[in-house]
Amino acid sequence: MTGRPLRILQVMRAPVGGLFRHVIDLTEQLAARGHAVGIVVDTLANDAQTEILLKALEAHASLGIHRFEMPRVFGAGDIKTPFAVSKLARRLDIDVMHGHGAKGGFYARLASYGKNRAKVFYTPHGGVLHYKADSAMGRLFHALERALMPKTSALIFESAYAEKTYEELIGAPTCPTRIIHNGIRPEEFEPIILAPDAAEFVFVGALRELKGIYPLVEALAGIPDVRLVMAGDVEERTALEARIAELGIGERVTLVGSQPARKVFAMGRCVVVPSLAESLPYIIMEAAAARRPVISTQVGGIGEIFGPTAGSLIAPNDPVALRAAMLGYLQHPDEADAEMNVRLGHIKEAFSVARMVDEIEALYRSD
DSSP states (O other): OOSSOOEEEEEOSSOOHHHHHHHHHHHHHHHHTTOEEEEEEESSOOSTTHHHHHHHHTTTOTTOEEEEOOOSSSSTHHHHHHHHHHHHHHHTTOSEEEEEHHHHHHHHHHHTSSSOOOEEEEEOSSGGGGSOTTSHHHHHHHHHHHHHGGGOSEEEESSHHHHHHHHHHHOSOSSOEEEOOOOBOGGGGSOOOOOTTOEEEEEESOSSGGGTHHHHHHHHHTSTTOOEEEEOOSTTHHHHHHHHHHHTOGGGEEEOOSOOHHHHHTTEEEEEEOOSSOSSOHHHHHHHHTTOOEEEBOOTTHHHHHGGGGGGOBOTTOHHHHHHHHHHHHHOHHHHHHHHHHHHHHHHHHOBHHHHHHHHHHHHHOO
8 A cells, every 4th residue: 555654553561472473563564664653562571582572673663662551450550551642642643553452452442532633443362352251351341342442443353263253252343344364474484493302392382271281281291202392481380380290291391481483493393282262373373384283272263374274173171182183293294294284385375474564554544
């Protein structure tokens, strides 16, 4: 799309995980296209890599990186921060505010009340979709979603699954919607050389129950002489270490902390994504692009990434099924490699960062 450069404010809470990866890609690509971009994040960093990544992003965020108090659930910051973001948007003369995640969407849309002229876009990235409709927090967050719909220029879903789930939990959106899949950078399709001492399996993600870490180590316990590398933040590390000790597999599981995914992919032959819930996880796209076989659960939009290979997905929270899939890889590595190549072709065609930014930029400019 052509036209004058836009002034864009990306709003999120915690700069971690796939949501942050999406904002990084979007910021870098929009800046390369001549747009001025600013970032709003929480006052606290929540991951070992966060400050390094934010520092690197400063070169692309010509409108600055701004920190405000953004409590994880609810707190005083939820009253103060929307006013602060609104004031910032006016001072920076923002054309577009894009909220990411439940809190980012909450602040961006509340900030649009008053004298702000900016259009407001919102990508849930899972967020509110993980709250059950019959839970207290679910009822509250879903009611807020419905109340803020009139201030939403368009909803952007990273998967058809996310759009469907949003409609089921909150209702059919009254604003325009778009499904725009996340994308992978060209350099991420370069193969990665395995380390000489690579483990059979590797996990990359937050060390929390939702990511299926406990079914994973339980599955491993039933496969003798097989090793697992687990990379991620320390959110539930103590509980995970205790479960690993109970299972007697401490010598076969290596926890390496939070590290870049491609560095960790060199540590394992097959990537395991045992999540109990997801939206559209980057890790599967990244692993496939790096030419790694992937074992994954059938949750969220993962089937959209697996495409023609979706038949190999397994049920979540099932250590027996997970163990069978892991044994299947060990017994038939050639079949796993063949499936990996089919998946790689699908991802190359449908999940590029250039296509993602083309579609988002066009939506920013739409009437």
